[in-house]
Every structure is written in structure tokens, then in C-alpha cells.
Amino acid sequence: NAGVTQTPKFQVLKTGQSMTLQCAQDMNHNSMYWYRQDPGMGLRLIYYSASEGTTDKGEVPNGYNVSRLNKREFSLRLESAAPSQTSVYFCAGRTGAGEQYFGPGTRLTVT
Amino acid sequence: AQSVTQLDSQVPVFEEAPVELRCNYSSSVSVYLFWYVQYPNQGLQLLLKYLSGSTLVKGINGFEAEFNKSQTSFHLRKPSVHISDTAEYFCAVRMENFNKFYFGSGTKLNVKP
Numbered sequence: 089n090a091g092v093t094q095t096p097k098f099q100v101l102k103t104g105q106s107m108t109l110q111c112a113q114d115m116n117h118n119s120m121y122w123y124r125q126d127p128g129m130g131l132r133l134i135y136y137s138a139s140e141g142t143t144d145k146g147e148v149p150n151g152y153n154v155s156r157l158n159k160r161e162f163s164l165r166l167e168s169a170a171p172s173q174t175s176v177y178f179c180a181g182r183t184g185a186g187e188q189y190f191g192p193g194t195r196l197t198v199t
Numbered sequence: 200a201q202s203v204t205q206l207d208s209q210v211p212v213f214e215e216a217p218v219e220l221r222c223n224y225s226s227s228v229s230v231y232l233f234w235y236v237q238y239p240n241q242g243l244q245l246l247l248k249y250l251s252g253s254t255l256v257k258g259i260n261g262f263e264a265e266f267n268k269s270q271t272s273f274h275l276r277k278p279s280v281h282i283s284d285t286a287e288y289f290c291a292v293r294m295e296n297f298n299k300f301y302f303g304s305g306t307k308l309n310v311k312p
Contacts, residue, residue, distance in 0.1 A: 119301075131302040144298075178242060188233075188243075188245075194240045
């Protein structure tokens with residue numbers, strides 16, 4: 089039982105490049121989330137998926153797209169990376185009881 | 200609009216001293232409340248949660264929190280901290296029947312010997 093896994097752990101991109109952050113969970117979560125963490129700002133919600141086949145915008149969706157491929161996988165795509173997207177990205181799944189389980193994070197640097 | 204306020208960005212404390220990390224929220228509907236801990240270069244780990252029932256909630260590592268509806272607060276406490284409690288702590292809120300979580304900006308607890 090790996091919980092919530094994220095790949096890659098680290099990534100460096102040049103401005104304008106694209107990439108997809110992968111997230112997978114084996115905890116049978118219905119809801120999954122993508123956050124970014126920046127110093128002094130806590131976690132800000134980018135997108136979430138309440139169930140397989142649905143996605144909704146969070147607080148900071150601009151510049152990102154998501155895909156809920158199946159119940160297990162929820163990917164985050166940056167189509168044209170910008171330096172403002174340098175951050176640590178966390179994926180999380182939610183149990184019915186309410187709490188979220190987080191992955192280990194992806195550190196992304198855009199130069 | 201939802202908001203979560205953690206007034207203290209940093210809290211220095213000596214080992215074995217008590218500590219309180221403050222969290223206030225704004226909401227016009229019922230909420231679920233959470234505290235998470237983040238150790239350096241790791242993801243967030245649940246410390247404790249309030250969903251319903253008793254307003255005093257006990258969590259892992261000797262932490263507890265009290266939900267105060269009238270003051271819209273959910274402060275985290277520990278009677279005696281250890282060096283290993285040095286980490287960043289986040290308060291989070293989710294409105295009943297909604298999927299979004301709102302996080303505070305975090306409090307860095309620095310336990311000194």
C-alpha cells in the first residue's frame with residue numbers, strides 16, 4: 089500500500105516548455121486534489137476532482153490543466169511553463185471521513 | 200468567502216515548554232477542521248481533525264486542539280514539546296457538503312534545547 093505517489097520528485101524546466109506531473113493513489117479515494125505550496129502562502133488549490141470523470145477549478149487554476157484518467161490517477165499539466173510556476177506541487181486524496189492524504193511532492197523550477 | 204488565519208508565522212519555544220498554535224477561520228456554514236504537520240522536504244501528515252462531537256480533539260504525538268464555534272477558532276496545543284516537534288504546522292478548513300479545503304499560511308514551530 090503505497091498511499092499517494094507523485095512523479096517526478098524534482099524537475100527543472102525552461103520557460104515555455106510543457107510537462108505533466110503524475111499522481112496515483114491506491115487508497116480508493118473518490119476525491120483528488122492538486123495544490124501548490126509557496127513560502128508564506130500555505131497550500132493553494134489548483135484543481136480538484138470530486139470523482140472519476142469530473143474536475144473543477146480551485147483558487148489558482150490559470151496556466152494548468154488536469155486529467156482524472158481513472159479513479160487512481162490524477163495528472164497536472166503545464167502547457168507553457170512560466171517562472172511564476174516555480175513551486176512545490178502536492179497531490180492529495182480524500183477519504184470519506186474528510187481528511188486528505190498527501191503525496192511527497194514535486195519540486196519544480198522554471199528558469 | 201472562506202479564509203483561514205494563522206496569526207503566528209513563527210513560534211520559538213524551549214524544549215519541554217507548552218505551546219499553542221493559533222488558527223481562526225471564517226465561514227457562514229458548518230465546517231470540518233484539520234491540523235497537518237510538515238517536516239522538512241516532506242508532504243503533509245494529518246495531526247488531528249474535528250468533524251463533529253466533542254470539541255476537544257486529541258491527535259498524534261501528544262497534540263490536541265479545541266474547536267470553539269463562537270470564536271471560530273481551532274487552536275493547537277501541546278503541554279510539553281520535544282525537539283522532534285520542530286516542523287511547520289498548517290490549519291485547514293472544509294465546509295460541510297463541499298469538496299474544497301482552505302489552508303492557513305502555516306506556523307513554523309522551532310523547539311530549542
